[in-house]
Amino acid sequence: MSEKPVRLAVCVVTYQEPFAHSAVCKSLAGLPQELLAHLSVVSVCNAAHGTIADDPVIEEHQAGALSYREVLRSDNRGLAGGYNAGLQIALDEAPDAALFLNADGWVEAWYLTWLLDGLRRQPDREAFVPTLISGARCVSPFRKRGIALNFYIIGWLCLRDGPFLRQLRFPDEFWLDGIDYWLSVKMAEAGLRIERTERCIAHNLSVSDQFGTLPGWRYRNILVSERRFLRWQKRPFREILVVHVRALARCLRYRRFDLAQVVAKEFAVALHE
Incomplete structure (x- = not known):
């Protein structure tokens, strides 16, 4: 009997610009079809141009072989509100895991292959994270002075479906910056078992x-x-x-x-x- 294919919900948040213009869309659209078959992509566009309705508008689009849904919001609720809206839609399809991506990130085939393999072969792992570098410096995981836990940047972070993901709702007060801190603390409090790849992904930090x-x-x-x-x-x-x-x-x-x-x-x- 063949294994059930792993289904991976992908959540992205953009601001004003459509998902199709983002770097992450271009990187996903360039992936092999056998990887794209595992993905269900939901992008939330905050303060979308031309959107005046109070209720979000959901559209279906295609970028090459990549199919995705785009939620157009007239207001700006930052990363927190965007991810909350995207997760609400994505989790309705009962995926095996959810992957958070930055709009300016670039996803390579090796990372998705590593994620899918880990989700399939390591059922005891509840979170998967990359090693992010900026220049020659590791920026995720990182530590904060006086706080004894690892912090993770949310971009490229993957959470397996389960009680933690199902109850996850990002607070408005950490609407943009600070969302990494909040999620890392909640992951530590829940005792999530985390798998990290030693292979590095380049990631520019705004500061x-x-x-x-x-x-x-x-x-x-x-x-x-x-x-x-x-x-x-x-x-x-x-x-x-x-x-x-x-x-x-x-x-x-x-x-x-x-x-x-x-x-x-x-x-x-x-x-x-």
């Missing part, structure tokens, strides 16, 4: 790799998310202070005086929270 062009609104959100996470974990205020001091030092080192003003304003907010 370390694009700091020269990072907009103020994004840097503010990063600082707010750091602060929310530390307060959620009931960390001492000195750790919040360290976050802002290090941020200010980076801004001055790279002569981003505009971002230095953002840091100063956010630290003033932190003092009065």
